[in-house]
Amino acid sequence: MTPTIFIPCDAAALAVGADKVAAAIANELSARGLEATIVRNGSRGLHWLEPLVEVRTGHGRIAYGPVRPADVPGLFDAGFLSGGDHPLCHGRTKEMPYLKGQTRLTFARCGVTDPLSLEDYRHYQGLKGLEKAVTMTPADIVREVTDSGLRGRGGAGFPTGIKWNTVLGAPGAQKYIVCNADEGDSGTFADRMIMEGDPFVLIEGMAIAGIATGATRGYIYTRSEYPHAVAIMRKAIEIARRAGILGPSVLGSAHAFDMEVRVGAGAYVCGEETSLLNSLEGKRGVVRAKPPLPALEGLFGCPTVVNNVMSLASVPVILDRGAAFYRDFGVGRSHGTIPIQLAGNIKHGGLYETAFGLTLGELIHDIGGGTASGRPVKAVQVGGPLGAYFPPALFDTVFDYEAFAARGGLIGHAGIVVFDDTADMLKQARFAMEFCAVESCGKCTPCRLGAVRGTEVLDKIAKGESPEANIALLEDLCNTMKLGSLCALGGFAPYPVESALTHFPDDFDKNPFLQAAE
Amino acid sequence: MGLQDSAQNITERTAEIVSRNAQLEGPLLPILHDVHHAFGCVPEAAIQPIADGLNLSRAEVHGVVSFYHDFRKSPAGRHTLKLCRAEACQSVGGDQLAEDVMRALGIDWHETTPDGRITLEPVYCLGLCSCAPAAMMDDTLHGRLDATSVKDIVAEASR
Ligand SMILES: Cc1cc2nc3c(=O)[nH]c(=O)nc-3n(C[C@H](O)[C@H](O)[C@H](O)COP(=O)(O)O)c2cc1C
Numbered sequence A: 001m002t003p004t005i006f007i008p009c010d011a012a013a014l015a016v017g018a019d020k021v022a023a024a025i026a027n028e029l030s031a032r033g034l035e036a037t038i039v040r041n042g043s044r045g046l047h048w049l050e051p052l053v054e055v056r057t058g059h060g061r062i063a064y065g066p067v068r069p070a071d072v073p074g075l076f077d078a079g080f081l082s083g084g085d086h087p088l089c090h091g092r093t094k095e096m097p098y099l100k101g102q103t104r105l106t107f108a109r110c111g112v113t114d115p116l117s118l119e120d121y122r123h124y125q126g127l128k129g130l131e132k133a134v135t136m137t138p139a140d141i142v143r144e145v146t147d148s149g150l151r152g153r154g155g156a157g158f159p160t161g162i163k164w165n166t167v168l169g170a171p172g173a174q175k176y177i178v179c180n181a182d183e184g185d186s187g188t189f190a191d192r193m194i195m196e197g198d199p200f201v202l203i204e205g206m207a208i209a210g211i212a213t214g215a216t217r218g219y220i221y222t223r224s225e226y227p228h229a230v231a232i233m234r235k236a237i238e239i240a241r242r243a244g245i246l247g248p249s250v251l252g253s254a255h256a257f258d259m260e261v262r263v264g265a266g267a268y269v270c271g272e273e274t275s276l277l278n279s280l281e282g283k284r285g286v287v288r289a290k291p292p293l294p295a296l297e298g299l300f301g302c303p304t305v306v307n308n309v310m311s312l313a314s315v316p317v318i319l320d321r322g323a324a325f326y327r328d329f330g331v332g333r334s335h336g337t338i339p340i341q342l343a344g345n346i347k348h349g350g351l352y353e354t355a356f357g358l359t360l361g362e363l364i365h366d367i368g369g370g371t372a373s374g375r376p377v378k379a380v381q382v383g384g385p386l387g388a389y390f391p392p393a394l395f396d397t398v399f400d401y402e403a404f405a406a407r408g409g410l411i412g413h414a415g416i417v418v419f420d421d422t423a424d425m426l427k428q429a430r431f432a433m434e435f436c437a438v439e440s441c442g443k444c445t446p447c448r449l450g451a452v453r454g455t456e457v458l459d460k461i462a463k464g465e466s467p468e469a470n471i472a473l474l475e476d477l478c479n480t481m482k483l484g485s486l487c488a489l490g491g492f493a494p495y496p497v498e499s500a501l502t503h504f505p506d507d508f509d510k511n512p513f514l515q516a517a518e
Numbered sequence B: 001m002g003l004q005d006s007a008q009n010i011t012e013r014t015a016e017i018v019s020r021n022a023q024l025e026g027p028l029l030p031i032l033h034d035v036h037h038a039f040g041c042v043p044e045a046a047i048q049p050i051a052d053g054l055n056l057s058r059a060e061v062h063g064v065v066s067f068y069h070d071f072r073k074s075p076a077g078r079h080t081l082k083l084c085r086a087e088a089c090q091s092v093g094g095d096q097l098a099e100d101v102m103r104a105l106g107i108d109w110h111e112t113t114p115d116g117r118i119t120l121e122p123v124y125c126l127g128l129c130s131c132a133p134a135a136m137m138d139d140t141l142h143g144r145l146d147a148t149s150v151k152d153i154v155a156e157a158s159r
């Protein structure tokens, strides 16, 4: 049997040299007159070990990483084609603690399969959810999703089934499924990983959403910063169309559903659902006032489901295994699993899918291994640029929507960015305001002007200019933004600022005399 | 490329791009991406044919072009370096890296080196936050950057 070598084509793996490693392996194979099949899989999510190369052997897949091109001859010498030992060897991939501890429902196939092989997809339980859905009534599908307890993974945590039910009940000759793949939050990459590593699961989820709500057209709106995801998604859609998964008769049923990928143009605010719809329509990505809800008047005024990639990609397993199966994972009102993204200054950065309920401390220290720099953790930002900074004193916070909200934070898209003790929290606060100023859609004054004022005031505080008066002014400004902004960009940008101020007051105490002496 | 394109050539090619995309729902962004790809920017001369093709006013097309950070008014240098400025990259020295690059190239954000080789653009997250700091040179991604590797990337593009 010719051995199979897996070398990820995920963007994170490419960024750290996966293509060069693939070329080195191909060279070495031909130089040694050996044969092997090379599969470019998605990433397993152990990003600190990328490029993580695996070899399929008689006793399972064996992992090696991080592999550099220079390591390749040594790997062959060590007999890695039959799983030979080597300093980079981690044994059986499945048994690696980081993977073994996870509950992979949404990411079950990511990193395992060839992303564009429908054969692989079917072999690993793909299409089972859609096969079931075509035999069900729309109302039954919606009920299943509602009963699963699935909540939107894009940030707001709104129950997915309830949203679908509104679209199902809305009159309209044309309805749409819009997948929000704009993933702009720093510290997040789960959507990208699924699009690059298991694109068919998103297609399947969207097709199920279409059947459930009576929508026949779908759009994936993603960012221009994700060219690899765009390319793989487009190929996967073409393959699905040829296989009859998409088209006038989904899996031979009476339901029609087809879809395409659209690419944004570098505007963070276009991740906000109404701004996204405007952008899809070819307009400026300005936020729309709600109501009307997109579920009733969305794309081109038609009833529209707007869901995050993770929400949609979690639907196939729910349909396949049943609502109760999914619902039993998690805590409180946070059901199921959540793909947590560990990023920034962290030793074991990557994707960790687990049931809701771990504490922040467990995630950062036990799973993430603490900082990459080896220095103490100072703060973590959870939920992207609009999320609060948490100090270690709050690391007992449980990963669950309500627990985070109770502490002035948000889970958002479940990205965690770790900072060590060299971080200057005043600088982080200033960045939050600057980012809001750069990305504001301009529709409302508190956001558009408030964020600019916010950066100015923080600059004054940094120079030690009348600190008390300026901090009072900053707090005032934050309140105005929170109360007077139309969407969460202006409305939540104060959270990182206020949390930095509350938990790290020393960083805002810039004594001008000390600075002058430096 | 870009600069040699005559206004008439731009008009014709843009009209062709417009008609190619005309059957799409919401064709304006796909058209602008195609135009940008063809000319390295959205040239002034492309606005009218787009407006004509989609039955919009020039001001409407302008409004959309100016809203999005990606659309340039004039072409970038031969290479574009997009350095991530967002939080995860900041947490592992991204700011310092950016300062080093700017000093080495003698330019600020959005600027092009005098020899026209490299344009420096900020980007707010490339989704490589677990392999930060990150950058994209033209179409190639780079992660776990440090002072040496970023210098190598710039040097390679400068050759
Ligand atoms: C400024 C801003 C940016 C957002 N960016 C995203 C995004 O990139 N992806 C996403 O799914 N939701 C994003 N959202 C949330 C969406 O507005 C919306 O709640 C979500 O797409 C609904 O899908 P869900 O219910 O599946 O989470 C953003 C919201 C705001 C205010």
Ligand code: SF4
Binding pocket: A269, A287, A439, A440, A441, A442, A443, A444, A445, A447, A448, A485, A486, A487, A488, A489, A490, A491
């Ligand atoms: S808060 Fe900011 S981004 Fe949101 S609608 Fe207002 S101006 Fe636009």
Ligand code: FES
Binding pocket: A186, A187, A188, B084, B085, B086, B087, B088, B089, B090, B124, B125, B126, B127, B128, B129, B132, B133, B134
């Ligand atoms: S923050 Fe730099 S790649 Fe995500």
